[in-house]
Amino acid sequence: MEHEVYLPLSATAVRSAFAEPERVARCVPGLRLEPGGALAGRMRVRIASSTITYGGTLSLSERGEGVTIEAAGAEVRGEGTVRLALTIVPRPVTDRPGCTLSFRGTVEAVGRLADHSAEQRAAAARRLLDRFAEALVEELSEPVVDADEPPPAALAAGIGAPDDNEPAIPVIPAAPEPEPEPERWPAEVADLADAARLDEVDDVHGVDDVDAFDTVDEVDGADGGVEVDELVAAEAALPEPEADFARRTMIGRSAEEVDHAPPRGRYAPDPAPGQPTGPGAVLRWAAPAAAIALASAVIVGRALRRRRGVLR
Known part of the structure; x- marks a missing residue:
């Protein structure tokens, strides 16, 4: 099957993201990687009114201007298997800023996925690729923060400091000195x-x-x-x-x-001046x-x- 999705990102930025397999894996909807650094885990696939969970592995390799994704897995509850080969190529567009992602791939399935019709499998694949593109845009739109760099909120002048009123709000007046109490007993x-x-x-x-x-x-x-x-x-x-x-x-x-x-008592009015x-x-x-x-x-x-x- 083939599919295209427009992205408001440059083709160069998308290619640089494909160089990080973990970053691409985070954009795959329904995929949960196992801890340890390897691209292995479980993925839930929604098709028609059913949900199928597969457990398997994922690999990425560069090919020309794009990247090739290969995945293989088996049903967690069942005897079915699936194998995927997908090529993604970002291409710049001339009429507006951004690029398009061109998808081309094949799927070999045995089990519950094969029981659905070709139209249902194609609709599920297009929906999955559209959600992948949306997640990729959000991933590339977020700024990358260095671990050694303090967060922006901590750079505000005086915020959180012991004397934060002086640099942040310099117009606050100082507390007035208490007036001495008059003599309690007259002459x-x-x-x-x-x-x-x-x-x-x-x-x-x-x-x-x-x-x-x-x-x-x-x-x-x-x-x-x-x-x-x-x-x-x-x-x-x-x-x-x-x-x-x-x-x-x-x-x-x-x-x-x-x-x-x-x-x-406490609700009495203030006395007149001099009284x-x-x-x-x-x-x-x-x-x-x-x-x-x-x-x-x-x-x-x-x-x-x-x-x-x-x-x-």
């Missing part, structure tokens, strides 16, 4: 600590019998060591807390404020209130002590 805490020293309230000790006074009104006439006017003046000198914040905290929020209050946040904002009004309460306790203690001395 009012120190004043509160000074006012809370227990050394100044020694006179409170010794008031053992508070029931000696019938009513609290008996303390009104006591001579206190600290005048009320001085206490009021000291309170006026303290920094005033924020009116809105103190009113909401000391008095409580109305129902309308509760309904429209902003969320707290204190955290424990310092609370101590800004809590420190004066604690100082006033401590001073009042000192005054009451001294008054009770002096009243007790007068009664004795």
Whole structure:
């Protein structure tokens, strides 16, 4: 039989591929070579609605401008045999780039392959040669990569390197330095600590019998060591807390404020610029209130002590 197939390859490239028998064997559809380097293995042949598997050998030899392929095998499941002699010649074409592969060969078969008609055997042979030509085009189109040459992906600048951001993406800004955290406790805490020293309230000790006074009104006439006017003046000198914040905290929020209050915790909105946040904002009004309460306790203690001395 004879057959021709067009290839978008030069005749020279095809002839150079025929010089490598292993490369040509990879293009034969259905052929699986055995390991060891010899052109021997199994080949599955599709004909009509049947598939026949042959086991045998394959050999290539140059002849003129082409190559001659000789194969012989036997059925894996059966008693049939087959023998092939095929000549392939690449010829350049003039009307377009590429070449044509001219096939000419003969097949001698005994067994299942011989049971099919001549038309079925010819159709199976043409289909097999067309698939061989397609595989040959794909084989020659793939670039040959040297084993010592690194793959192209490894040649990209900086990819996979420890500092790949510098050569590959130079516009990435550096991470900003963390800002120092503000002081957690304001200066009012120190004043509160000074006012809370227990050394100044020694006179409170010794008031053992508070029931000696019938009513609290008996303390009104006591001579206190600290005048009320001085206490009021000291309170006026303290920094005033924020009116809105103190009113909401000391008095409580109305129902309308509760309904429209902003969320707290992690979902709370960011504070306005310049507005204190955290424990310092609370101590800004809590420190004066604690100082006033401590001073009042000192005054009451001294008054009770002096009243007790007068009664004795």
